[in-house]
Amino acid sequence: MTHVGPRFGVLGPVTAWDADGNTIALKGPRHRSVLARLIVARGRVVPVSRLVDDLWADPPDDAVGALRTFVAALRRALEPGRPPRAPARLLVTDGPGYALRVPADSVDARRFEQDVTDAAALPAQEAVLRLDEALGRWRGPAYAGFADEPWARAEADRLTELRGHALELRAESLLALGQADRAAADLRAHTAGHPWRENAWRLLALALYRTGRQADALDVLRRARTLLADELGVDAGPALRSLEADILRQSPHLSRSGTPAARVWEQVAAAYDRAVAPDARARLDSTAGLLRTLALTGGTGLPAARALRLDTLTAAEELGDPELTARIIGAYDVPAIWTRLDDPDRARRVVAAAERTLAALPENGHDADRARLLATVALESRGTRDPRGPEAARRAEELARRLDDPAVLAFALNAVFMQSFGRTGLAPRRDAIGAELVTLSARHHLSSSEILGHLVRLQARCALGDFTAADRHAAAAEALAARHERPLVAVFTGWYAALRLDAAEHAPPAEAEAAYRDAAALLDGAGMPGLAHGLPALALLCLRLRHGLPLDTGDDPDWGPYAPWARPLLLLDRGRRADALDALHATPEPPPDLLQEALWCLTARAAEVLGDGPALTRARTALAPAADELAGAGSGLLTLGPVRDHLGLDRPHPPGR
Numbered sequence: 001m002t003h004v005g006p007r008f009g010v011l012g013p014v015t016a017w018d019a020d021g022n023t024i025a026l027k028g029p030r031h032r033s034v035l036a037r038l039i040v041a042r043g044r045v046v047p048v049s050r051l052v053d054d055l056w057a058d059p060p061d062d063a064v065g066a067l068r069t070f071v072a073a074l075r076r077a078l079e080p081g082r083p084p085r086a087p088a089r090l091l092v093t094d095g096p097g098y099a100l101r102v103p104a105d106s107v108d109a110r111r112f113e114q115d116v117t118d119a120a121a122l123p124a125q126e127a128v129l130r131l132d133e134a135l136g137r138w139r140g141p142a143y144a145g146f147a148d149e150p151w152a153r154a155e156a157d158r159l160t161e162l163r164g165h166a167l168e169l170r171a172e173s174l175l176a177l178g179q180a181d182r183a184a185a186d187l188r189a190h191t192a193g194h195p196w197r198e199n200a201w202r203l204l205a206l207a208l209y210r211t212g213r214q215a216d217a218l219d220v221l222r223r224a225r226t227l228l229a230d231e232l233g234v235d236a237g238p239a240l241r242s243l244e245a246d247i248l249r250q251s252p253h254l255s256r257s258g259t260p261a262a263r264v265w266e267q268v269a270a271a272y273d274r275a276v277a278p279d280a281r282a283r284l285d286s287t288a289g290l291l292r293t294l295a296l297t298g299g300t301g302l303p304a305a306r307a308l309r310l311d312t313l314t315a316a317e318e319l320g321d322p323e324l325t326a327r328i329i330g331a332y333d334v335p336a337i338w339t340r341l342d343d344p345d346r347a348r349r350v351v352a353a354a355e356r357t358l359a360a361l362p363e364n365g366h367d368a369d370r371a372r373l374l375a376t377v378a379l380e381s382r383g384t385r386d387p388r389g390p391e392a393a394r395r396a397e398e399l400a401r402r403l404d405d406p407a408v409l410a411f412a413l414n415a416v417f418m419q420s421f422g423r424t425g426l427a428p429r430r431d432a433i434g435a436e437l438v439t440l441s442a443r444h445h446l447s448s449s450e451i452l453g454h455l456v457r458l459q460a461r462c463a464l465g466d467f468t469a470a471d472r473h474a475a476a477a478e479a480l481a482a483r484h485e486r487p488l489v490a491v492f493t494g495w496y497a498a499l500r501l502d503a504a505e506h507a508p509p510a511e512a513e514a515a516y517r518d519a520a521a522l523l524d525g526a527g528m529p530g531l532a533h534g535l536p537a538l539a540l541l542c543l544r545l546r547h548g549l550p551l552d553t554g555d556d557p558d559w560g561p562y563a564p565w566a567r568p569l570l571l572l573d574r575g576r577r578a579d580a581l582d583a584l585h586a587t588p589e590p591p592p593d594l595l596q597e598a599l600w601c602l603t604a605r606a607a608e609v610l611g612d613g614p615a616l617t618r619a620r621t622a623l624a625p626a627a628d629e630l631a632g633a634g635s636g637l638l639t640l641g642p643v644r645d646h647l648g649l650d651r652p653h654p655p656g657r
Contacts, residue, residue: 012139330372534560598632
């Protein structure tokens with residue numbers, strides 16, 4: 001349904017938007033409290049006397065007159081086109097008081113309630129999508145700013161309880177889809193924030209058990225039992241006790257092994273073992289395909305596939321058959337969206353094997369194998385300044401475009417994307433790569449590459465400040481991921497949601513920081529150390545810099561590979577200018593990856609405050625091609641704001657402490 005009137009938000013700070021999505025100015029806190037009080041009433045009349053008592057602990061003599069002034073101002077804000085003396089349609093006078101008469105689905109809390117109700121009756125895949133949409137409506141605590149008022153407390157508590165139920169219903173749906181890793185990541189954050197919810201602990205333990213982490217599952221249950229006993233003085237309920245007993249005896253019903261797919265898998269695997277000789281080369285071909293599928297499952301599957309891939313490759317090379325080795329290497333066309341390697345040493349060994357195989361292949365034919373090997377070299381060289389990477393990507397694309405094989409072309413385009421960071425400001429080029437990937441993959445049913453294309457475009461549109469388009473690509477990627485069981489996509493779209501909030505105009509820094517901390521929980525167990533290492537600390541640093549907040553929060557964050565760029569600013573924050581200048585001089589050039597604009601901006605910021613002209617010139621020269629982009633937003637994860645601000649174009653004076 002398309003709304004022609006205003007919409008109202010109480011799942012966070014109380015606010016209102018016009019039909020075009022623009023925030024309606026509601027003036028002061030009393031105006032917001034009147035609006036919030038009427039929304040709580042759900043269309044019922046609230047007498048003037050009740051409103052006065054609710055708004056003031058000690059009402060002034062002219063409280064009724066002041067209330068009428070607030071109501072009149074709200075009416076003008078909500079119905080700006082209403083003719084003078086025409087009766088109000090939305091905030092109406094009815095008998096002894098006032099009522100807000102608006103469609104139920106114009107209030108985000110009412111839409112949230114309906115979505116959760118509907119999701120409970122949907123198939124698991126559809127339920128996850130509906131619940132993702134519903135939970136995405138939350139911008140902070142319900143009725144933020146008024147939740148402790150007696151008139152709002154019960155409603156805020158009810159909505160908070162319903163949100164917890166929605167998170168657990170979503171986790172149950174993910175478990176039904178076999179996406180236990182994804183469920184576990186979400187439930188860790190949920191139990192940390194709501195430690196008294198026994199059902200959340202139960203689901204987390206079950207999710208961990210289904211990912212093969214029996215010891216962790218038992219530890220979760222023991223922690224829950226201890227917490228309930230020590231803090232509330234109660235024993236764990238029967239559901240937790242029963243699950244612990246079932247895990248200890250490894251009850252078959254806890255796994256999904258009783259499903260038809262599981263039975264078919266067991267039968268086929270047994271038949272394969274009987275029919276194919278242990279030393280048959282066909283086993284290596286089959287293993288390569290399984291490793292690709294294993295990597296796409298995320299969680300523990302990704303690092304396991306990464307380790308076993310090298311063993312499989314080594315076994316193929318030992319047979320002395322370059323054509324077999326080429327197939328084994330090229331079969332691992334797992335889409336890559338992040339530009340920092342998870343295991344650089346293992347990547348170098350894969351590159352060396354791919355180059356040996358390229359040299360050993362017969363000169364005639366095998367163009368598809370060559371394209372895949374070259375794409376592998378480019379992908380496994382990403383984020384480095386090795387000149388072999390860009391050249392391999394270029395040659396892979398040339399070969400792939402001559403072949404009638406869309407899968408090979410998609411693999412080559414992934415390689416081209418990974419090598420498209422030779423300088424800053426190349427988001428439009430990457431957007432074009434993503435667009436071709438989406439079109440090609442949709443036409444030929446290459447689901448993994450289609451998801452990749454949407455994520456590439458999400459990143460590129462973020463860099464260009466086009467969050468409306470980025471929203472569409474995030475939704476498309478999530479829908480495909482749900483349909484094809486690609487749990488790792490939720491990590492990137494979850495981080496994008498935090499960036500989206502951070503980049504929103506007037507977003508409170510505390511809410512954005514909380515969103516980033518929630519996103520960081522998605523990295524737990526995701527199997528992507530190249531993404532996770534140092535990222536949460538960097539995101540919070542960028543947020544705090546943009547809002548002029550202290551950088552030293554008293555904790556000891558893991559800066560990972562981003563420490564050299566953060567250190568000068570952290571030292572400045574502590575008043576250690578001489579040390580900061582030394583650190584600035586030791587700061588290297590950022591690697592060619594998705595965060596290079598953000599890292600150059602950190603250098604520019606420190607150089608400007610310290611008055612280091614050469615360092616500032618070097619940073620601004622590197623950043624100049626990206627003047628119209630948002631620094632860091634091309635990662636889809638974080639932002640330092642417009643690059644032009646760091647070029648000194650639109651800022652009246654340099655920031656500093």
